[in-house]
Amino acid sequence: MEKPIYVTQPSLPDLEEFIPYLREIWDNKILTNNGPMHKELEKELASFLGVPYISLFANGTLALVTALQALRITGEVITTPYSFVATTHSLWWNNIKPVFVDIEPEFGNLDPDKIEAAITPKTTAIMPVHVYGNPCHVEKIQRIADIYGLRLIYDAAHAFGVKYKGGSILNYGDLSILSFHATKVFNTFEGGAIISHDSATKQRIDYLKNFGFAGETTIMAPGINSKMNEVQAAMGLLQLKSFNDSIEKRRVVANRYRELLKDVKGISMLPEPQETTSNYAYFPIFVDEKAYGMSRDALYEKLKQNNIFGRRYFYPLISEFSMYRGLESSSPEHLSVAHKMANEVISLPIYPQLDETTIVEITNILKY
Ligand SMILES: *Cc1c(COP(=O)(O)O)cnc(C)c1O
Numbered sequence: 001m002e003k004p005i006y007v008t009q010p011s012l013p014d015l016e017e018f019i020p021y022l023r024e025i026w027d028n029k030i031l032t033n034n035g036p037m038h039k040e041l042e043k044e045l046a047s048f049l050g051v052p053y054i055s056l057f058a059n060g061t062l063a064l065v066t067a068l069q070a071l072r073i074t075g076e077v078i079t080t081p082y083s084f085v086a087t088t089h090s091l092w093w094n095n096i097k098p099v100f101v102d103i104e105p106e107f108g109n110l111d112p113d114k115i116e117a118a119i120t121p122k123t124t125a126i127m128p129v130h131v132y133g134n135p136c137h138v139e140k141i142q143r144i145a146d147i148y149g150l151r152l153i154y155d156a157a158h159a160f161g162v163k164y165k166g167g168s169i170l171n172y173g174d175l176s177i178l179s180f181h182a183t184k185v186f187n188t189f190e191g192g193a194i195i196s197h198d199s200a201t202k203q204r205i206d207y208l209k210n211f212g213f214a215g216e217t218t219i220m221a222p223g224i225n226s227k228m229n230e231v232q233a234a235m236g237l238l239q240l241k242s243f244n245d246s247i248e249k250r251r252v253v254a255n256r257y258r259e260l261l262k263d264v265k266g267i268s269m270l271p272e273p274q275e276t277t278s279n280y281a282y283f284p285i286f287v288d289e290k291a292y293g294m295s296r297d298a299l300y301e302k303l304k305q306n307n308i309f310g311r312r313y314f315y316p317l318i319s320e321f322s323m324y325r326g327l328e329s330s331s332p333e334h335l336s337v338a339h340k341m342a343n344e345v346i347s348l349p350i351y352p353q354l355d356e357t358t359i360v361e362i363t364n365i366l367k368y
Contacts, residue, residue: 001307005358009351010182011246013238021234030230033210037233044240049161050168051195053202056233057209060157060179060192062226064090067175067194068125069221070205071151075122078150080110081319081330082338083129087155088318091127099123100319100329103338107131107270108284111337112140116148118329125151130159130169131314133185133281134273138164138172145173153177156195160186161247163277170195180236185250185281186243188232249352250280253359257283257348260363266292267366282313285366286344296344299366303346306365310349315342 021037030036038056046054057063068077068090077091081100091098101118104111110128126145128136136154145152154172156162157179162169170176180191196202207214212223261267266288272278287296294302296312303310317338319330332339348362 001358001361004307004309005349005354005362006309007311007313007347007349008183009353010187011239011242011352013235013242018235018238021238022231025230025234032227032229034206034227035230035233037230037237038228041228041233041236041240044237045193048240048243049170049195050163051170053196053199055194055196055202055205055209056228056236057192057194058226058228058232059190060177060181061086061090062209062224063177063179063192063194064153064155065093066205066208066224066226067153067177068094068096069208069223070194070196070201071125071153071174073125073151073153075124076120077125077127078110078115078118078123079127080129080131080338081317081335082108082131082314082341083155083318084157084314085318085321086157087127087129088324092323097122098318098324098327098329100324100327100335100338102335103131103341104137105337105341107134107273108338108341109134109136110141112137112144115141115144119148119150123148123150125153127153127155129155129157130162132270132284133158133160133162133279134270135159135162135164135169135276136172138169142172157181157184157192158281159279160184160281161243161277161279165275169276171197175201180232185247185279186236186239188228188236188239191228191232191236246352247279250350251278253350253352253354254278254280254283256356256359257350257363260360261285261366264292264363264367266290280350283348283350284313284345285348286341287346288344296346300346302368303362303365306361308349308362308365310346312342312345313347315345317342
């Protein structure tokens with residue numbers, strides 16, 4: 001490829017379309033603190049996603065940190081090592097001990113059959129990730145949470161717009177967290193949100209993201225400043241208009257990859273999830289070194305030499321980073337499925353503008 005092809009390319013509206021939004025902000029001189037754009041985006045997102053309550057954030061990581069504060073999570077939390085590092089960092093910032101549990105081999109989500117063995121008297125919550133936007137075993141996990149009296153917070157950073165059994169995947173668990181980072185399917189440059197299910201919880205979250213202010217002179221908790229500003233919210237309002245179109249284009253790319261790669265020996269893809277409307281956020285492939293005749297890393301380098309920049313999402317596992325490696329639950333023998341997937345994965349470029357010629361060139365390199 002002449003031009004480098006990256007794992008993703010952010011979706012952007014026409015600049016001309018954004019100017020009227022900026023003019024409105026300049027005119028009314030409200031830049032942040034639950035301004036009109038912010039209010040409008042919360043309303044539109046709740047309706048678009050099909051969720052009862054949404055609180056917007058400056059980014060997804062602060063949404064995760066605040067969600068744990070909102071539910072007063074302490075002690076130990078069961079989570080997955082196969083994710084972006086922010087999932088576990090949000091626990092660290094709350095002084096919570098992460099307890100890593102292995103993933104299931106089908107989609108790479110937290111394995112519900114391995115959760116119970118990791119519960120201790122200190123466990124207060126489970127924090128799974130809908131990795132690549134594919135739904136976790138939500139019913140099974142909820143049953144475990146109910147039996148043990150645990151809270152359930154989903155890191156749904158990959159799952160914007162995903163539907164499961166006809167409704168939003170974001171309606172499962174106590175809270176779900178979204179990220180609107182530039183690399184995600186819906187972006188506000190940086191941004192995030194918490195989905196909640198009752199007005200009191202939304203109120204608490206909204207206080208916590210604004211220093212804990214519950215009135216001019218009342219502070220209800222040591223909150224943080226994690227508010228989304230008006231320019232971000234305006235970008236969100238505009239991005240929402242093209243979201244369905246961009247998912248449709250991603251679907252076409254994903255289907256082309258599936259077709260072109262289906263007979264390549266040693267390369268496997270995730271199955272299509274049942275009863276799910278996907279958002280085609282990522283396209284991971286898994287390289288079986290023996291069957292393929294080349295290691296994952298050699299293939300990754302080969303793609304790079306051809307100006308194709310896939311990413312090894314998610315390698316290394318979070319449990320391998322120095323600040324978490326010492327934990328008992330980080331020992332590789334408990335996380336064999338996660339290690340296998342992390343060692344075999346390459347996420348291929350996928351974004352709405354990725355054209356047929358490039359898709360064919362990428363798959364030709366994989367076919368060698
Ligand atoms: C992107 C991401 C986050 C962090 O979101 P930011 O908006 O970048 O702070 C958290 N968890 C997962 C799984 C992510 O992919």
